[in-house]
Amino acid sequence: MESTRKSPYYPDIPLFLVLIPFISAFNYYLTYTDVKLNWWFVFTYTIDTLTGYAAWLAVRKIILWLDKKIAYTQFAKRVIVQFLLTTFAGLFTISFLTELSSLIVKGKWAHPSFYDYDLFIIAIWFFFINAIYVMIHYYHQWQGTEQKVLQEKQKLQTGFLAKEGKNETQVPFENILGFSVESEYVVLYTSDGKQYFLDTPLEKIADELPSSLFFRLNRQFIIHRNQVNGFTKLENGKISVSLLENDMLPSEIPVSRTKAPTFKRWFRT
Numbered sequence: 001m002e003s004t005r006k007s008p009y010y011p012d013i014p015l016f017l018v019l020i021p022f023i024s025a026f027n028y029y030l031t032y033t034d035v036k037l038n039w040w041f042v043f044t045y046t047i048d049t050l051t052g053y054a055a056w057l058a059v060r061k062i063i064l065w066l067d068k069k070i071a072y073t074q075f076a077k078r079v080i081v082q083f084l085l086t087t088f089a090g091l092f093t094i095s096f097l098t099e100l101s102s103l104i105v106k107g108k109w110a111h112p113s114f115y116d117y118d119l120f121i122i123a124i125w126f127f128f129i130n131a132i133y134v135m136i137h138y139y140h141q142w143q144g145t146e147q148k149v150l151q152e153k154q155k156l157q158t159g160f161l162a163k164e165g166k167n168e169t170q171v172p173f174e175n176i177l178g179f180s181v182e183s184e185y186v187v188l189y190t191s192d193g194k195q196y197f198l199d200t201p202l203e204k205i206a207d208e209l210p211s212s213l214f215f216r217l218n219r220q221f222i223i224h225r226n227q228v229n230g231f232t233k234l235e236n237g238k239i240s241v242s243l244l245e246n247d248m249l250p251s252e253i254p255v256s257r258t259k260a261p262t263f264k265r266w267f268r269t
Contacts, residue, residue, distance in 0.1 A: 017053075024049040051094055051098060058089045062085050086130055158172065164198065176214075178224055180222075182197075186201070193248075240255070
């Protein structure tokens with residue numbers, strides 16, 4: 001049996017190792033009205049449970065094979081084909097092993113009632129098993145999406161991915177002085193004197209930056225919090241933001257009346 005770590009449907013293996021005996025016991029409850037707890041019951045229950053394991057393994061092999069043939073993006077086709085193939089394979093496996101064990105133990109074929117009632121109940125369980133596998137698939141898909149989002153957030157918390165043509169550089173946030181619009185490009189300025197010419201619009205860059213560290217002062221500038229020295233009130237509610245001295249950014253940047261209150265709250269937090 002393959003390692004559960006490699007199973008694309010983990011934890012299906014430990015789940016069904018526990019679930020199959022339960023299904024077998026529940027089938028006894030539905031099928032027989034007078035069950036006596038003796039050695040014969042233990043023997044037949046064990047045989048039926050082992051038969052259930054064999055049928056589940058057949059179902060699982062088909063599902064893994066279908067993963068290579070029909071993707072879940074073709075949902076209706078995948079689910080219908082999977083249900084039909086797994087149900088047929090599972091019922092065939094159970095029927096074959098039931099007849100075989102009956103011939104070995106009793107010397108005769110299984111009772112006809114097995115095909116009238118028992119097999120119908122078992123077929124319903126295959127619908128249930130398929131539903132579990134479909135749910136596990138979409139759970140892993142959702143989990144993978146969540147992991148990607150988390151990774152992107154973690155990346156965003158450590159630095160900005162500066163893209164220049166085909167080149168990409170991860171610039172730590174603490175090394176960024178700010179951004180400014182220069183002609184056709186947005187320029188990223190760093191504390192070590194480097195400049196990155198970006199094709200990304202300033203609006204999109206602002207959305208990708210953590211708001212706790214960066215503020216877009218106007219249509220031309222985004223500034224890191226560490227570069228802000230203070231601000232001066234101007235007429236009509238406007239303000240002028242003063243920056244720490246550097247050779248790349250202006251010492252004063254105006255902020256409009258509408259954006260000034262937001263900046264003040266950001267600066268004071």
